[in-house]
Amino acid sequence: MTTEHLPEHPDFLWRNPDPKSSYDAVIVGGGGHGLATAYYLAKNHGMTNIAILEKGWLAGGNMARNTTIIRSNYLWDESAAIYEHALKLWEILPEELEYDFLFSQRGVMNLAHTLGDVRESVRRVGANKLNGVDAEWLDPQQVKELCPILNINDNIRYPVMGATYQPRAGIAKHDHVAWAFARKCDELGVDIIQNCEVTGFLKDGNKVVGVKTTRGTIHTEKVGLCAAGHSSVLAEMAGFRLPIQSHPLQALVSELHEPVHPTVVMSNHVHVYVSQAHKGELVMGAGVDSYNGYGQRGSFHVIEHQMAAAVELFPIFARAHVLRTWGGIVDTTLDASPIVGTTPVENMFVNCGWGTGGFKGTPAAGLTFAHTIATGTPHKLNKPFALERFETGALIDEHGAAAVAH
């Protein structure tokens, strides 16, 4: 074998620099949120002397493990505002980042299986419309027309009694999203530093002044934490607590199939959500495992339960085979809403608690978090999502509304 027969090595989309000794700002976590934050810091705030520190490889955590659903049909005004802004950004990002990351607005359906679901869903459609979010209520027949493979018989355990539908919602190709952001960040001068784990923080009094890493100490004026499931670990290093619990969240794909599933179907009640990816695999997410876990794996019965629900709703899936299952580490809060804002440590900012819904929020998380880091004050969209809400009691309880499954 000679080297001339090997295919040409692909061009790298970003450099792989060594860390400098100091930056104006350091973002901890090279997933979607970290990349988006760095991108908007550079683009909107002119902060280009910044670094993203990633302990593993770029976008190898939850960004590589989610089911890529994008929607904004949340109940409460605060959530609808930030997720709808995210959706609007998703709509322009392929052009802005000059990268077609296969954002497909094929619509998302949230099924209602009980009278309680129906009431809650119709209420949510009303709330969405008032917030300018496209939302419709579908009866079972309309559900069937949009997604013919769904079983709408009323003699199943969880019959389909209707669904909310958001036509502008959809899916995107998660790794391409990360690469799109990474390439732009790199072009704008951001250092993306992989294999660089944060091991501690340098503080001057209550002010953070640097980051200790496995690749040396880095001085910085500002630190933004975008570490999802590991946020609590970093906060502990920095000397404060977060109201976060990290849980396993599992997902799986089938082998490749001809296109059979035209939209995205979610069922909060039975904890399953399904779409068919561009290549043809069925992508399904499960419910959160009950226990705390950093193991990136969960218990098999959760998957079994999810499969049972999926096969009942989509009888043709009974003959599909599970190809791969995996787990991520989701950072959950008690009100199922994120935390984006300042921390008790001066010049340290936190973006976490997106739980099972971080992917869809990526652009808005990045935009508002970058604003907060650059100006030291919250953007109007992330102001309600401050850490202080757990003290004031101004919680944004999305549990019952929409945030159970993502």
Add this chain to the structure above:
Amino acid sequence: MADTAALENSKKIQTLRKSPASLLRTAFEAGSVAGTVELREVPFLTMAGLRVDPAGEAGERLGAVTGGLPSASGEVLSSGDTAVLWLGPAEFLLVAPAESHESLGGELPRALIAALADGQGQVVDLSANRTTLELTGPRASAVLEKGCALDLHPRVFKPGTALSTEIGGIPAILWKTAEETYRIFPRASFAEFLGRWLLDAMREYASTEVP
């Protein structure tokens, strides 16, 4: 003790009541494979939930009526046709024939309530809470193994043992009453589901063996 007219009336009412798995009676008959694995409902057994510290005074008084209280997981204490199953360190289930119920002229659970008196504890008539499915035959354990994670091997799970566990994904109490006989207590609302689940699990044994 009981008013005779009231008792007669009560007995008449009993003839009208339906057990939780009664809908499946013919299905159980059709699905049973004689000599291999058979399923039936044993309806309306008298059941009483006892919550008491077995070592305390009230526990001793209740034990005197029941013939003792079991002391560990799995243990069943039988006295005549009445059995007491261990559910927890201070929780027990008494199971007796249908006729033992006071509405049919028996003494339960009245005798237990009287024994507890004002002692610390609780006696609750749970006769309508669960029904009883009886699975028998040489294949009974193979049927259960399809949906029960307990070690049902005869070397481990012996007659006279009862455990609160999951069967077919639902909570149930499994009591091995004889070498090839199991009594399963699902809650009433799960009875039909579990009945159908067991029928499905039994189905393969109705077909002739492929040589």
Add this chain to the structure above:
Amino acid sequence: MLLISCPNCGPRDETEFHYGGQAHVAYPENPAELTDREWAEYLFYRDNTKGAFAERWLHSTGCRQWFNMLRDTVTYDIQAIYQMGQLRPATGPTAPTVTSPVSPEGAIK
């Protein structure tokens, strides 16, 4: 799936249990005297340890009793199981596993 040794019933599948979160969180002695910050800590803040974590579990399908467990949140290894009210045992993989006093096997021997 975790295989959990209930102190009363012996080893059973995780599906028979319910998770109860961090153990050893005492109810405040004088809740009315807490500041908003302290009350928030009690209501919403729990440790989110990466490593050995003391947590509560309920054997809901079995004996319906709560107990404590020391479990590694990375490897999911169960390091110790101990009664409610007992102090947390020593941390680390060398901590002895409390053997269940009664197993389905033991109960009938």
